Amino acid sequence: MPSTDVFTTITLQHYLVLSAALFMIGLTGVLLRRNVIVIMMCIELMLNAVNLSFIAFSKFSGRIDGQIMVFFVLTIAAAEAAVGLALIVCIFKRFREVNIRFFEHLKG
Amino acid sequence: MTADAFIFWFLSLITLGSALSVMLLANPVYSALSLVMTMVGISALFVTLGAYFIAGVQLIVYAGAVMVLFVMVLMLFDLRAELQAFSRGQISGALKLATVGALAGLIGGALLLSAGNVAEPSMAEAAKLPPDASKALGIVLFTRHIFGFEALGVLLLVIAIGTVALARAKGGTHAKH
């Protein structure tokens, strides 16, 4: 393949690289941010990145199962967000705190 | 072909830009709104991949429900820009970034090594998928994946009961401040 095709022909690799980049951004956010809500949002971003690669694989391998897996991931992500935010709201209501460092002290 | 390429590059620019601003913006409300933008962008990418139904579901569930919950909680807490959005500690920060870099390297390497194996059959295989896959999706979901479907129903029920219990939890081991 000549090198200019990288920009004009979109292959599976393009979607996978994009998905990996989104996943990395999400991971960096999870590791570096302090606000626990933002950390949860970054986890959602990582799940979305995985969904993108599922759909790309589904398209380029001609099988529909990837889309169904995305459907399931979507459900689990939403459930996770619901429980996580319920916990965060619970803690915030009592301690007025969303810093992830503070959550280390919640023991016993 | 060039139109497809243009749409892909445009959408990936939007998605990556808004994903970066999710991570970088100090105000969590702006982060959440950027994440909405990212999800709309990913939904558009699903459309370019022919997954119309999943794109709609992505809009309804992620952009229309999950992120509304996030934005609503942030507005309930009324969190403005934080003084310090990122965690302290230069050594730990450098370690974390190095971890991310290592993982990025691993994935990039894996993609490069597998490039020859995956890319070849793509176009022929892609033609197999019907242009509007909603019906095919339903048929596969309700034959091959029917137990996963029922299990998710139970999971959603458990979560619905659990979150209500959590949201009204009173008492506990810590005294009120």
Added chain:
Amino acid sequence: MPLGGVIFLAVFIALFGALLIVLARAAGGGLKTGTGVKFDPYECGIPGQEKRDTKISVKFYLTAILFILFDIEIIFMYPWAITFRDFIFSGQGLVVGIAMLVFLLIFIFGLFWEIKSKALEWD
């Protein structure tokens, strides 16, 4: 040109001009003419009484959580609804119908539980 056409065109031009002007203004930011209380939060004319950090009922957020969960269950019904007749014609209607019935019973149980536990009461 009839009267309706003239009005149509005039309103059209006015709206479009207005759109441009607002965009220009938004770029320059809000005008700051007048002083003092004019830019305070509006509370029907009295001086501002309320602080920003008023307590807001947690009910709103509980509603949003329940909405997510039920919304996903409804989304799961869409692929079923679109294929149900195909399943009937191919003879699998009973299996798929019963599968959906179980799912719907779980849904109904959840809804009934939320109503019973007064999670949806607003007073």
Added chain:
Amino acid sequence: MGQDIFEIVVNGLKLIVIFLLMVQAVPILVWVERRGSAFIQNRLGPNRVGPLGLLQLLADAVKFLTKEDMLPNQAVRFLFYAAPVTALIPGVIAYCAIPLGTPISIEAFEMFGRSWGPYVFPMQGFDIGVGIVFVLGVSSLAAYTILMAGWGSGNKFSLMGALRASAQMISYELALGLSIVGIIMLYGTFNLTEMINAQQGALTYSAFGHQLAIPALPNWGLFYQPLGFILFFAATFAEANRLPFDLAEGEAELVAGFHTEYGGFKMLMFFIGEYAHMMIACGLVVTFFFGGYLVPYMTPEQVQSWVATWASSPNAVSAWTSVIHLLSYFVKFAFFMWFFIWVRWTLPRFRYDQLMDLGWKTMLPWALANTILTALVVYFAHTIK
């Protein structure tokens, strides 16, 4: 979107025309609303400016235009300006997916020294395969507008109005989404055009191996899903934040809801957004339950063959057929728009707990019952001979 430059340009123009038509409809609807409310309440309404007060539209536009554009002290600048713009966009995009008439086909012709192939342009902004899922998804983005406006204007009443409005919208989205499961099951498609095509001809129930035709009635979804229609239409009132569900504004309790701090053109954009939601609601109701653009008792082929008796060229036949269907759509659409206004000036407002009870404890169970009933009927009608 298109194969060649002509098709791309026409498709782009179509989007612009639909956007302009939506924006244009708003002043007219405001006029109808004011005159209609006056008529219902035995008043006069605007009647000074121009004949029948028609120039009031122009006066309103000038007024909206010349108001001061102010930014309250405690407002968050970006959100305060972004919210009105985002109020417009989802509404317009969602409306573009609703089909307005039969496709226009243009035969091959010569222009600029080359031949341009035969084209078929659907009479809608864009034809997306999963129409209804797309419309629901895009219009569910409207909740952000409300939250952005409420939080961004730095006013406690705005925030409370925004939270109320968004909680109301998401609650009724459930009933809205569930009430159309029956319709999707009957037509077996998400595509709005295919749904409309399934409603051609006279009403024919086919069940248990028999067919029962009722030639006096058209084959509309209304006669298959009466309960679904009632639930869907009621839920759209709540989605559009219209009376009797306009708890977001609730002048008696909150000052004016989430747009308390807004004035001038920004306010007008919220207005257009609200009317856009009404238009989407009416478009969907017509599409699902009233045969969309179909002319009652006539299939598009019959209309086309009637047009062919007097129109000259094939292009003209196609265009006139499309225009007739467009008019048919518009008559139904206008009736439901009028219905929105009629209800607004007839019914009182709910209390907030009544509103939530209605959404969660009445409409959602009924929509579930409708789904189960439809599934049972569809199953037994196709299996028992």
